[in-house]
Amino acid sequence: MKKTHALLLLCAGLACTVAGCTSSGISADSQRQLETVLDDSPRADSLRTLLKETPRDEQEAMAYLLAWMPQSDRDTMDLALLRENVTYACRARAEFPWTKALPDSIFLNEVLPYASVDEVRDAWRKDFYERFAPRVKDCKDMRAAFDTINRIIPQVVGVEYNTLREKTNQSPSESMRQGMASCTGLSILLVDALRSVGIPARFVGTAAWHDNRGNHSWTEVWLDGAWYSTEYYYPPALDGAWFMADAGQSTPGDRIHAIYAVSFRPTGDWFPMVWNQESRDVHAVDVSQRYIDLYGQQTQTIARENTHTVVTFVMYKDKQHSTQSEDRVEANVDVFCNGVQLGGGRTAGPLQDMNDALKFLLKKDQTYTFVYENARGERATVEATVGADPVTVTAYME
16 A cells, blocks of 8 residues: 555656656556556566656656566566666657657557567667667658668668577577577567667567468558558568468458467457467457458459469479379478569368469569478479469479
8 A cells, every 4th residue: 555655646746648758747547557566566666766767758658668568577677678768769759750740659559668579678779779760860751761771670780581590589689699580580670670760660470371381470560640561671562571462361360360460558369479379478459350451452453453363383292193183292382583572372282172272363474483392301493484374383392
């Protein structure tokens, strides 16, 4: 009771006005949550002192993190790291016009947070601010700043995609130390880089594609009042990454095949981390329907413009066994054009109907490279030039 009373006295001395770093005091929303959670922390006194010592125009940001952060972070996180995170997030809001213009709810939940999922809590924000702020200081708007960060991040942080990385959910420092990361680590890097210059970003992913050939993670950025997908390796356009056809076949509400976007604040739902399947600590929202609708719109446009054709890809055991359904082999296949991945999928196996085959909708008059792993575990490729008419591409496991 005494601790709660102390918090009430602290908050009473502050002006409970509009949320955000540019306003004074702690919002009633954060205050209510603080009253609920601080008494349960073994270091409640230290957290109250931290909040009291936070500059007045940064107190709502600090209160928001303390109120909604995971209990494990509230009990153990380095307070100096937390203080630095708030300082530089608020600095970005004061400095960049696009961050100043953000709704407080977006700034607090999509710029301010110090982590994406359950990665090690790094002191990345000051480092990334110093790396990226000079690169965007002359940008006229958020979209130009986003384009700049998304284009240069591999060179600035020196990290490339590599499945030999130490673990899946690497923090920025872990990925930069190795110079490698998988899609999860790369997505964390991009989220943090964007947030360091005040651009709202969030971690997104699925536990498995519709054909169960694996999980994937990527990034969404908030521009002009809407969320768009992007990736660490600069895609052709927003919402234009190679996985759109797969995302368009996600299943809302399905823990395995839905697409989820992470939220710092609780949502009543959780992100399915395939590397930590028992955890329910990372909050999320199901965004599958957006991708389903988006892919439907994209395919309608393609059909109307008549710029693409259907390419069917089939995999057989070898050239001597390539006529019957029982000769077919299941395999993961990725398709590239000029070094850029455009899609992926899994071939039909021997128990599937002969009319059931892996199909890609690809642009006409281009040469494509189909990549898979053969029976010896080696990287194998098949090239095919696609004209105006539908075509079937055949590959062999042996």
